[in-house]
Amino acid sequence: MDKVIVAKDISLAYSDNETIINQANISIPSGSFVFITGASGSGKSTLLKSLYGALKPKQGSLIVGGVELSGVSKSKLNFLRRHIGIVFQDYKLVKEWTIEKNIMLPLIINGYEKNVTQNQVDSLLKHVRLKHQSGKYPLELSGGEQQRVAMARALSHNPILILADEPTGNLDDYSSGLIWNLLEGANIQLKTTVIVVTHHIPETMNVEYKHFHIEYGSIHEVN
Amino acid sequence: MKSIKNHLSLVIALLSILFSMQVFVVADRSIDAYKETLAHKYSVVIVSQKTLIDEDILKINDIVASVEELKPDAVIERLNSGMSKKNMELLKVTLPKFYKLHLKYYPTPNEVKKLTKDLIGHTSIKKVEDFSHTHDTTYKLLLLFKGVVTVFALCIFVVTTLLIFKELRIWQFKHTERMSIMGLFGAPLWLRSAVLFRLAIVDAIIASVLAYGVFTYISMSPWILEQFTSIGIEIVIFDSVLDFMKLSMIAVGLSILLASMIVLGHKEEV
Numbered sequence: 001m002d003k004v005i006v007a008k009d010i011s012l013a014y015s016d017n018e019t020i021i022n023q024a025n026i027s028i029p030s031g032s033f034v035f036i037t038g039a040s041g042s043g044k045s046t047l048l049k050s051l052y053g054a055l056k057p058k059q060g061s062l063i064v065g066g067v068e069l070s071g072v073s074k075s076k077l078n079f080l081r082r083h084i085g086i087v088f089q090d091y092k093l094v095k096e097w098t099i100e101k102n103i104m105l106p107l108i109i110n111g112y113e114k115n116v117t118q119n120q121v122d123s124l125l126k127h128v129r130l131k132h133q134s135g136k137y138p139l140e141l142s143g144g145e146q147q148r149v150a151m152a153r154a155l156s157h158n159p160i161l162i163l164a165d166e167p168t169g170n171l172d173d174y175s176s177g178l179i180w181n182l183l184e185g186a187n188i189q190l191k192t193t194v195i196v197v198t199h200h201i202p203e204t205m206n207v208e209y210k211h212f213h214i215e216y217g218s219i220h221e222v223n
Numbered sequence: 224m225k226s227i228k229n230h231l232s233l234v235i236a237l238l239s240i241l242f243s244m245q246v247f248v249v250a251d252r253s254i255d256a257y258k259e260t261l262a263h264k265y266s267v268v269i270v271s272q273k274t275l276i277d278e279d280i281l282k283i284n285d286i287v288a289s290v291e292e293l294k295p296d297a298v299i300e301r302l303n304s305g306m307s308k309k310n311m312e313l314l315k316v317t318l319p320k321f322y323k324l325h326l327k328y329y330p331t332p333n334e335v336k337k338l339t340k341d342l343i344g345h346t347s348i349k350k351v352e353d354f355s356h357t358h359d360t361t362y363k364l365l366l367l368f369k370g371v372v373t374v375f376a377l378c379i380f381v382v383t384t385l386l387i388f389k390e391l392r393i394w395q396f397k398h399t400e401r402m403s404i405m406g407l408f409g410a411p412l413w414l415r416s417a418v419l420f421r422l423a424i425v426d427a428i429i430a431s432v433l434a435y436g437v438f439t440y441i442s443m444s445p446w447i448l449e450q451f452t453s454i455g456i457e458i459v460i461f462d463s464v465l466d467f468m469k470l471s472m473i474a475v476g477l478s479i480l481l482a483s484m485i486v487l488g489h490k491e492e493v
Contacts, residue, residue, distance in 0.1 A: 052407065074412075081409030094401045109410045 003063075004030040004161055004193045005051065010060035012046050020046045022217035023060065030160070031191040033184070033207045035198060037222075038214035044197040045089075047214065048165050051195065052084055053077045065160055082110050085154030085192075087164040091146045093138040099149045100125070100134040106157040124152040128178060144175030151182050162186060164196045180205075230426055233390050233478075236383045237430035238437075240477070241470045243379035245438055249460055250372040254365050256456035258329035265358060267324045267335075268293070269342055270350040274320055284341045286326050286334060293321035319349065332359050384477065391485050394419055416486040423478035431471040439463060 005028040012021040020043040028034055038044045049055040050062060053069050062069045067080045085106070086092075093102050100121055107117040125131040128148035130141075138146050147167060154162055164183065168176040184207050186192040201211065211222040269280075277290045295318050299311060306314075330338065335353050342351045395402075402415040441447055442460035451458060461467075 054407075078406075078409040078411055081407065084409075086407060092404050092407065094404055096401070105405065106408045109405065109408050109414065 002030045003027050004032075004065060005195075006061075006063045007057075008061045010050070010057040010062050012043065012050050012055060013058045014046075014055075019058070019217060021050075021214070021219065024217075024219040026212065026219055028193065028195070028210070030193050031187070032193050033187045033205075033209040034193075034195045035201050035209055035211045036195065036214065036219075037198060037201065037211065040199075042214040043217065044214055045165050047219070048163050048195070048197050051161075051163055052081060052086055082106070082157070083160050085157065085159035085162040087147070087150050087154045087162070087167045089166040089169050091138070091143075091150045093146055093149060093153075095138055098135050098137060099130060099141065102138065102149055103152045103156050105153060106159075110157050112157070120156055121152075124156055127182065128152045144171045147171055148175060148178060151179050155182060155186055158190060159192060161193045162195070164194070166198055167196065168198070176202075229390075229394070230422075230429070233387060233423070233426040234430045234433065236386045236390065237427055237474050237478070238433055240380055240383045240387075241430060241434040241474060242437070243376040243383075244473060245434070245461065245466065245470065247372055247376040248466070249458070250369060252458040252460075253451070253456060254369050256458045257365065257454065260455050261361065262326055262329040265326065265329060265354070267326070267338065267342070267354075268352040269322050269324060269348050270352075271320045271322065271347045272349055273347045275322060275347060279345075280322065280324065283345060284338045286328070286330055286338055287324050288327040289325045291323040291325065293323055295321065329362075330358075332362055335359075384481070387477070388481050388485070391419065391423060391481055394422060395485050412486065416482070419486065420479065420482050423482040424475060427474035427478040428471070431467070431474045434470050434474075435463070435467050438466070 005026060007024060007026040009023045009025060010021065011019050011023055013019045024047075036044050036047060046055060050057060050069070051064055053064075053072060056072075057070050060070070065080050065083055067076055069077075069080075072080075093099070094105070097105075103121045103124055104117055107120060112120070121134075122131070125134050128151060130145060130148060130152075133141065133145070138149065141149070151167065154164070162183065167179050167183070171179065180202055183194050183196065184205070187194045187207050201209075212219050213222050275290075280290045281287050295315065299314060299318075324342075326338075332355070335355050335358055339351050339353045339355070342348050398418055401418075405415045438461035447460065451460075
């Protein structure tokens with residue numbers, strides 16, 4: 001099976017003094033569903049940041065989707081990001097755009113035609129149960145609804161990889177359930193690799209998953 | 224309302240640049256037209272012992288447009304106090320010849336000096352009157368006027384360019400969040416900055432259209448036209464095609480240049 005992520009001896013740090021992840025090795029086959037857990041401040045989000053190129057490894061080799069991220073050029077990084085869907089803990093929605101336009105963003109960037117874009121957005125809005133709110137702006141929605149919009153945006157362009165940082169962190173059961181269903185659906189139906197950083201793995205998961213735990217700067221797989 | 228306010232600050236800044244540019248152009252045209260008027264009035268007088276052929280004088284310096292011989296009859300008439308006709312004829316023959324040289328354009332002081340030198344160098348020419356003092360004063364006055372207008376236009380250009388730069392930076396800060404979100408999904412730099420460029424171009428077009436309206440009105444104002452007529456010049460204050468094209472290109476070009484500088488100079492958030 002192809003590997004979507006291969007990290008060899010990577011060290012991650014924000015400054016020279018403090019290393020967050022120290023000489024870690026990970027290998028994630030495509031189509032996997034992966035949970036990354038760890039205590040607060042252990043480096044879960046830092047690892048996720050490095051996977052979409054927001055933090056370059058201090059040392060080691062990190063290959064995501066076939067792109068070596070150590071010393072990657074801006075154009076190659078943009079190319080990779082166009083094939084990744086990211087869900088942030090703080091949603092990162094464009095406040096001055098309607099939720100419909102927010103969901104459209106990756107499709108616009110990827111140059112999809114208008115009719116394809118509209119059909120895809122309509123379908124996703126139905127899936128996240130927000131069809132009736134399509135013309136609203138993010139700040140007019142609740143936290144759970146905003147996270148559902150962020151989820152729809154991450155799925156809109158059928159990415160090869162979805163990175164989700166605490167996607168259900170502060171959500172009610174209904175929104176959390178929807179988010180997990182969407183992530184599982186993308187993984188089962190579209191064979192999308194899903195990597196979720198979380199404190200708690202849901203008790204009932206309908207997919208087989210890998211589990212990595214971060215502790216004291218090292219990453220180990222939990223069986 | 225806030226959006227109109229944002230646009231207004233850039234439109235007004237651009238409009239003042241266009242206004243200063245056009246004022247400079249009008250001043251330049253006025254000076255050129257006035258120089259042309261002066262060139263018709265200004266001439267150099269030469270005195271020669273012999274009769275000169277026009278072609279010989281024209282060859283001395285390229286700036287000479289035509290030669291006119293000044294008849295001494297009027298002077299001799301004034302001296303005529305009981306002088307015999309024979310003596311009068313003799314006086315006419317012995318008197319030096321006077322020529323008035325008309326020039327192709329209003330010369331610079333250096334050109335006047337060179338012309339005087341060239342003329343004096345001719346064996347038959349004994350004296351040259353170039354009225355250089357009056358000429359220099361007028362020429363320097365024109366240069367001073369042009370200099371003042373140029374400095375004024377340049378100052379406005381520099382100050383308003385800095386204002387536009389600052390305004391575009393404010394816009395960029397306003398759009399930073401959206402631009403960084405777009406970057407996280409792989410949008411190239413041009414796509415992330417498209418709004419900034421669109422706003423800058425739209426405002427440049429608005430400023431150009433406003434400038435067109437203002438200058439068309441000014442160019443048709445009877446009071447303005449009367450001022451030019453009173454000093455004996457006639458100029459095109461605002462060419463609705465050529466000047467409008469120039470002003471539009473300056474406004475759009477400057478906006479794009481400043482927007483590009485801001486976008487390229489911005490440190491990207493990854």
